[in-house]
Amino acid sequence: MERMPQFDLRRPASIAEAAALLAAEPGARLLAGGTDLLPTMRRGIERPPVLVDLGAVRDFSRIDFADAGLALGAGVTLSQLAMDGRIVHHHRAIAEAARSVAGPGHRSAATIGGNLCLDTRCVFYNQSEWWRATNHYCLKLGGDVCHVAPQGSHCHAAFCGDLAPALLVLGASIELCARRGARVIPLSDLYRDDGVAHLALEPDEVLVRVLVPARSPALVSGYRKARARGAIDFPLAGVACALVARDGVLAELKVALTGTNSRPILLAGTEALVGRGIDEATLSALGKLVQKQASPMRTTVTQSNYRRQVAAALAQRLVRELAGYEPSAARASMS
Amino acid sequence: MNDVSRATAGGPARDAPAIAQGRTAGQRTPLIDGVEKVTGRARYTADLPTGETLVGRILRSPIAHGVIRRIDTAAARSIPGVRAVITGEDFAAPYGVIPIARNEWPLARGKVRHRGEPVAAVAAIDETSAEAALAAIVLDIEPLPAYFSAAAARAADAVQLHENKAGNIEREVDQAFGDVDAGFAAADLVRERTFHYAEVAHGQIELNAAVATYEPERDRLTTQSVTQVPYYLHLTLARCLGMDSSQIRVVKPFVGGGFGHRVEPLNFELVTAALARAAGGTVKIELSREDGFLTHRGRPETDIRLKLGMKKSGAITAVDCEIVQRGGAYGGYGLVTILYAGALLHALYKVAAVRYHGYRVYTNTPPCGAMRGHGAVDARHAFESLLDIMAGELGLDPFAARRANLIVPPYRTLNDLQVNSYGIPDCLDWVEQASGWKTRRGKLPRGRGLGLACSHYVSGSAKPVHWSGEPHAVINLKLDFDGGITILTGAADIGQGSSTLLAQVVAEVLSVPLARIRVIAADSALTPKDNGSYSSRVSFMVGNAAIRAAQEMKRVLVTAAAKRLEVHPEDIEWNGDHCRVAGTDRTLDFAGAVDAALVDTGTLTVKGSWSTPPETQGGKFRGAAVGSTAGFSYAAQVVEVVVDEDTGAVAVERVWVAHDCGFAINPLAVEGQVQGAVWMGMGQALSEETQYHEGLPLRPNMLDYRVPTIVESPPIEVKLVESRDPLGPFGAKEASEGALHSFAPALANAICDAIGIRLTDLPASPDRVLEAIQARKRRERLRASIGVSAQPDPERH
Amino acid sequence: MTKRLLALTVNGRMREDAVAANLLLLDYLRGTAGLTGTKQGCDGGECGACTVLIDGQPRLACITLAAACEGRVVETIESLAIEGRMSRLQQAFHEKLGTQCGFCTPGMIMAAEALLRRNPRPTDADIREALSGNLCRCTGYVKIIESVQAAAGG
């Protein structure tokens, strides 16, 4: 068994202190629930000299409902999210996504911040030190080729966090805090399409809060996830959707994907489906959009083509379910 | 001479009491070591207190195939805190569980043959120095061409992995029984199909670990390990370390499952011992999950071509089968695996003629070995799938197709296997009724289906791997002044409940409560030799030995009681707690009987042993011993699935399984074993597979090696069929492997019933299922575009 | 490497130990505290064998730093039997054969314990959800579910 690398552990009591520590210690990393970082460190993938444990930070795990919307502290755990009745009721996609992550033992530690800032994953990367050395490492860490696409110079490791798409379809933004000050950006701006450096975070920035704007009560949302087993597994593809349907017509539609690209993506082109009836043609157009923008590569043990197809199938199914559309009934009414 | 230690004769236990429902045997009995397990007090190898202990670490080859030019350990040796550095040169001999296939060194010597093969090892005072030492070892290995598939290794110009194995064929089997050509000629329908099975692994939850202590003053070694086969480990330690076996003690602590992974001595066990000797102290090695996948010994990747001939009645007229297994880098149990595949292929049914051609191939991947359902699982899937396909074409119900081929015991199969009891008819009846087959099959909504399959398995191999002429099983019983009965057995309980079963058997024969019995298992200094926990041999063979030992102890006690009561032994009514002179009210309690028995002799020890009768040991042809057994278990199961045609996801809704275990000595444990077996079959059928990238395992962890979670695991309803085998202890037979085999084919048959698609590759992972669904859509579109009217796939019936 | 003083409660007892920053809770429990009931079955976070309770929540000791448990209440399988009497869950796992080899059992029982404290009358679905991160290779889970049901009902 590999040993945990050595590091210094700091336990700041405030975000400002945490940011200051990050700024002062090059290479320092934040530790929230540790359910991603510690397995990664146990495999020798990460060897930060300093870990800044957010576990003692005050007021970091609050859930606030206000007129303007929902504010979630970055330290809120996924089990808190999954079990909060208001979230289940008003922002179902968030609760469904949180509930689908790993297992209960992870979720009671795992935080929103850690889930949104999750490293990208690849079957050639999430392996032991011996394994990666034997395989001559890769672009993402220590090597100079990508085993997934050896001709290219780009890393295709996939972002696999479940929460991001749910928050994207709800138009969330995030509050970041650095030593020099705070900023609020749309969640989609946190991500870049680069498997090595997929987070647009400054080295000393801490994700502090997630802000979900208040929406029309008619907006319904959900999250569906394809995986080989009923629990534990990361998404082979995950799809979140938020929509408003009036009289069988789409009045609003947002769809986001995870597990397929190096960043979670808010599907472009769904506006074109707004105003259309929820029928087979619309669903098929949606499927095409997904198939086109999802670009899974051979980063998992499951075929990439499957991940693309299942993403489309789940998106179609979710829209149908959220809109209360029954294909056979609709067909009958059409004829 | 007194009768302190008296052996009973070795023949079949036909005299074993046939009991309907015993006081103890036949009762649902919690495990006698269950309290330790649920309280956390059970100590597994990694939990053992070991005093001052060195940390052992293994260096593994990064090269898949190559010649070792040099292993430079000088720098490693000079690192402070390092107490021993060893290589293959430090061992006296190679090993291998099959005496004629000992071609593996605990640390590679001369050549490396797979990535991850151990090449050197260190012992040091702590992990830091041990790891520094590993990093300081310099390997100079000259690469050779490497082969990761059976086909590549069999290519004409392929370099040989092992000198004496041309074409990289470890074992070729070519067998024919009956007139195969005439059989096909007589058939009304002949069909041939090919099948492909991914490699799978055991995935026992306990990680591998071993602790060894060497006492230089006495040249003595004590090894504790996660093994299923303490005796084979003992022999192999003596061999590889060049030690006298009397100087070695092997102790098995609690073991967290095995499923075949630990059914042969493993390199890390030998390395730990060699390090302990080199360092002159205690060394502990704890391996990672990844190491477990590199050690492997799983079920090989397999290709099968199967051809069957069938009459309109469903009767099978001929079987022709070719099986190729990618065996990995070393022999292990390989030749037994390829023989099992053929031996058990057809012996489930009455079949007129069989041809079997098997190839076990050496490749540069981690060595395969025995895994629960050894050798026969993939072949069963192929056979039961093709049976369903052909039954469909002939318009026969799947039950009818099986019923057309039933055996009537006693029966000798074509390949000379002896069938003395055969519960398949009852198994079929029960699953048919319980699953509502007659009313539901064919009337379920699209996407939902039912499938049936049957299977069987041995209750221990009738010829052990190390044939020494000794009995197959020996049990010692000890009874002393305290009135406690101690069972001394070499049988390794690895969670299957064998210690509980032995206690039940002894309690039953002696009519004493279980509480009076203790089991001491698997410590070579205390317990009689036992071949180990594999091929489901323990209940049958050790159970029979335990009956005999208990009968002997009872005889001694009755004789002593008779003497004390001054009557003839025949006048004694033995009732455990006390005995009585028949027809009187003169009694003697158990303590009194014990006192009487100890007079003059002191501590009582008796022995019971058992051997398989010669008629069960198989025929005379080469390889005939494999598959031979004193009693076959049987199973039938119906699986109900729902297939999601959009995502390819297959959900197993329910399983009904009937298992003929002869007699359930512990129905609670038998149910648990059957459920576990069915479920493990489900893992292989649905989601489990290994995969390699140039010989490097791509899924060496519990995230990508997808052992099913509780969420997708179905209710499994078990019916125990009790056919009372004439040779089994109280009629009992195997209970933990037979039901595994029929899950995968029942699933495939159910998927076909649900969506009309026949899967010939396992596992039926969502990507494979979706691909098959889309391939059909493409075929239908093609047919439509060229004007052929779209017909339903011929598979659906 | 410098060690820090860790103060926490383990199985009802206050402890203070000097621990290295990189010490995992699993190794702290098994090594420092000598509580070997908590098991390790994977290389980090994949099997649930190491499940313990931290402040009543199920947590994986193999991916938790000991030092991060400062001031917390940790409970392991060894804490459940009170005055030598097995807890209902332990009794049920024993009697219903919710354990075979026993290696997943401590983690399984602790995950079930967290469930029953929160939800004393769980449905089949609740039980599956609560144990979804705990792999068992022996039982097929059928008798594990029965054990938890028995403990809840009895």
Ligand SMILES: Cc1cc2nc3c(=O)[nH]c(=O)nc-3n(C[C@H](O)[C@H](O)[C@H](O)COP(=O)(O)OP(=O)(O)OC[C@H]3O[C@@H](n4cnc5c(N)ncnc54)[C@H](O)[C@@H]3O)c2cc1C
């Ligand atoms: C077996 C297994 C299965 C898993 N399955 C899933 C799954 O299905 N879906 C899924 O989404 N995840 C899964 N995970 C990953 C992980 O458990 C979750 O993503 C979890 O939410 C991560 O949160 P955490 O608080 O534990 O993060 P940590 O491990 O503490 O941190 C993760 C990363 O985020 C950074 N970080 C943490 N907090 C902040 C912050 N406030 N600001 C900036 N950076 C921060 C850390 O520095 C680190 O780089 C799985 C993990 C395991 C071991």
Ligand code: SF4
């Ligand atoms: S996608 Fe390529 S570069 Fe990125 S982690 Fe995988 S192998 Fe490495």
Ligand code: FES
């Ligand atoms: S040991 Fe496997 S999850 Fe902790």
Ligand code: FES
């Ligand atoms: S009882 Fe063996 S792993 Fe669960």
